[in-house]
Amino acid sequence: MSFEPATADTPLVEIRGLRFLRGSRPIFDGIDMDIEAGKVTAIMGPSGTGKTTLLKLIGGQLRPDAGTIRVDGQDVHRISRKALYELRRRMGMMFQSGALLTDLTVFENVAFPLREHTDLPESMIRALVLMKLQAVGLRGANGLMPSELSGGMARRVAMARAIALDPMMIMYDEPFTGQDPISMGVLVQLIRKLNKAMGLTSIVVSHDVAETASISDYIYVISQGKVVEHGSPQNLGRSDSPWVRQFMDGLADGPVPFHFPAPTLAEDLLGPA
Amino acid sequence: MNGLQWLGASALGFFRRLGRGHLFFLDTLVALPANWLRPRLIVQQTYAIGVLSMIIIVVSGLFVGMVLALQGYNTLVDFGAEESLGVVVALSLVRELGPVVAALLFAGRAGSALTAEIGLMKATEQLSGMEMMAVNPISRVIAPRFWGSFLSMPLLAAVFSAVGVLGGYFVGVGLLGVDEGAFWSQMRDKVDFHDDVMNGVIKSIVFGVVAGWIALFEGYDAVPTSEGVSRATTRTVVHTSLAVLGLDFILTALMFGE
Ligand SMILES: Nc1ncnc2c1ncn2[C@@H]1O[C@H](COP(=O)(O)OP(=O)(O)OP(=O)(O)O)[C@@H](O)[C@H]1O
Ligand SMILES: [Mg+2]
Numbered sequence: 001m002s003f004e005p006a007t008a009d010t011p012l013v014e015i016r017g018l019r020f021l022r023g024s025r026p027i028f029d030g031i032d033m034d035i036e037a038g039k040v041t042a043i044m045g046p047s048g049t050g051k052t053t054l055l056k057l058i059g060g061q062l063r064p065d066a067g068t069i070r071v072d073g074q075d076v077h078r079i080s081r082k083a084l085y086e087l088r089r090r091m092g093m094m095f096q097s098g099a100l101l102t103d104l105t106v107f108e109n110v111a112f113p114l115r116e117h118t119d120l121p122e123s124m125i126r127a128l129v130l131m132k133l134q135a136v137g138l139r140g141a142n143g144l145m146p147s148e149l150s151g152g153m154a155r156r157v158a159m160a161r162a163i164a165l166d167p168m169m170i171m172y173d174e175p176f177t178g179q180d181p182i183s184m185g186v187l188v189q190l191i192r193k194l195n196k197a198m199g200l201t202s203i204v205v206s207h208d209v210a211e212t213a214s215i216s217d218y219i220y221v222i223s224q225g226k227v228v229e230h231g232s233p234q235n236l237g238r239s240d241s242p243w244v245r246q247f248m249d250g251l252a253d254g255p256v257p258f259h260f261p262a263p264t265l266a267e268d269l270l271g272p273a
Numbered sequence: 274m275n276g277l278q279w280l281g282a283s284a285l286g287f288f289r290r291l292g293r294g295h296l297f298f299l300d301t302l303v304a305l306p307a308n309w310l311r312p313r314l315i316v317q318q319t320y321a322i323g324v325l326s327m328i329i330i331v332v333s334g335l336f337v338g339m340v341l342a343l344q345g346y347n348t349l350v351d352f353g354a355e356e357s358l359g360v361v362v363a364l365s366l367v368r369e370l371g372p373v374v375a376a377l378l379f380a381g382r383a384g385s386a387l388t389a390e391i392g393l394m395k396a397t398e399q400l401s402g403m404e405m406m407a408v409n410p411i412s413r414v415i416a417p418r419f420w421g422s423f424l425s426m427p428l429l430a431a432v433f434s435a436v437g438v439l440g441g442y443f444v445g446v447g448l449l450g451v452d453e454g455a456f457w458s459q460m461r462d463k464v465d466f467h468d469d470v471m472n473g474v475i476k477s478i479v480f481g482v483v484a485g486w487i488a489l490f491e492g493y494d495a496v497p498t499s500e501g502v503s504r505a506t507t508r509t510v511v512h513t514s515l516a517v518l519g520l521d522f523i524l525t526a527l528m529f530g531e
């Protein structure tokens with residue numbers, strides 16, 4: 001896989017004025033983001049704010065209602081289907097649900113992108129797959145079917161699959177959810193290590209504030225369709241914005257609502273007048 | 274006003290789906306030729322769709338043939354024409370019952386399975402996952418299954434007819450005492466290869482395309498929930514059956530209705 005790392009002043013992913021609606025409900029309402037090449041960028045925000053949606057927009061699976069997303073200089077939603085598929089080959093994505101192919105073994109799942117996109121000999125594929133599985137600690141599970149894995153294991157297999165083609169960029173959707181403290185620690189280090197060793201650009205979506213902050217170079221906090229704060233972990237740690245404080249410290253009270261938008265409880269309980 | 278709105282909304286929904294269905298069909302057609310570069314996928318699907326449907330096809334074909342012989346004999350014997358039993362059985366099977374009943378059984382056995390499989394793949398994000406790996410699910414998942422039904426259907430219909438003729442033979446010659454020589458020789462004289470056999474084959478090819486298309490589209494377009502997949506599966510069986518019967522009428526009128 002060859003790619004030219006974007007230079008420092010042009011970010012690998014550039015989001016401008018992004019607006020996206022689900023029905024008539026805006027999920028994003030004018031978001032600007034720059035994701036620098038070679039860095040680990042974290043996207044944080046309360047559940048249901050649209051982090052997964054944002055990754056799908058970047059991957060070109062959803063179309064924005066307004067605004068542009070450029071990846072490596074190409075407008076994801078304007079380029080041809082062929083060019084989009086070319087681009088996707090260089091992006092790995094680890095789905096929140098894993099999205100493993102249920103009729104293939106763990107080994108074949110990780111081998112899948114290699115078999116689809118390369119003509120490597122079987123011995124080479126085997127070596128590559130086992131290496132990737134070793135990295136996530138699941139080499140021994142290579143013969144299992146996805147239905148025989150726990151949620152945390154499935155996610156680690158998905159991670160091995162996302163790095164199978166040595167992409168230029170990986171999007172991790174909640175990589176730490178469902179991991180025990182040990183594998184969590186390993187994965188945190190792995191994301192950092194991959195980023196360094198392979199010159200990857202990583203986007204990590206996560207709720208695990210401390211772990212994510214410890215490996216990221218830059219953090220975006222989104223809430224209610226807007227970027228409410230962004231900066232390096234140090235700066236965010238010092239920030240006195242109530243949004244950030246509430247989120248970083250896990251406080252129940254603050255500007256970030258815990259509840260999905262709704263009429264007041266009293267109105268709902270009393271029913272329509 | 275509400276009734277009118279509802280009517281408008283459902284009409285719009287219907288035409289949207291129809292449009293999506295045709296776009297889906299076009300996408301599939303475009304993806305078909307490249308599949309031959311990886312024949313293993315086609316073979317796998319032809320096995321899953323065709324070979325695994327054999328049992329139900331063979332058993333049903335046998336019984337349908339036997340019933341045809343019983344019923345045909347009762348009518349023919351009144352006219353002293355029971356020697357023509359072979360012709361009656363073979364013509365009914367080759368022209369009509371083979372393609373049609375095989376297609377109906379196919380919708381229940383293989384079509385519903387295809388819809389449920391694709392629908393679940395969608396619901397568990399396997400199709401999105403493939404897209405993000407730059408693998409087009411239409412070429413990787415849909416097209417081989419379309420080949421599978423396209424190739425299987427004529428063969429299944431042929432097997433159905435052949436087994437049905439055997440069933441008719443057992444009952445007619447074995448049980449009811451129709452003359453064996455007359456049974457076969459009349460069949461050979463009166464069943465025309467081009468007019469009867471080929472027209473039956475054409476029907477089953479059309480049914481294969483339609484059954485595959487409906488089953489795959491319903492799965493691909495299913496609402497990605499358990500309920501959505503279950504509805505889509507039901508729709509596959511219902512729509513395929515109606516489409517097959519309707520098309521059979523049109524094709525028969527075109528082929529045999531001078
Ligand atoms: N297919 C869909 N149809 C309609 N609305 C949807 C759909 N998928 C998601 N949404 C809505 O979009 C919003 C964002 O969803 P998304 O999955 O991106 O959240 P998230 O930030 O990833 O949450 P979590 O941290 O819980 O994974 C949610 O409020 C949800 O209600
Ligand atoms: Mg999510």
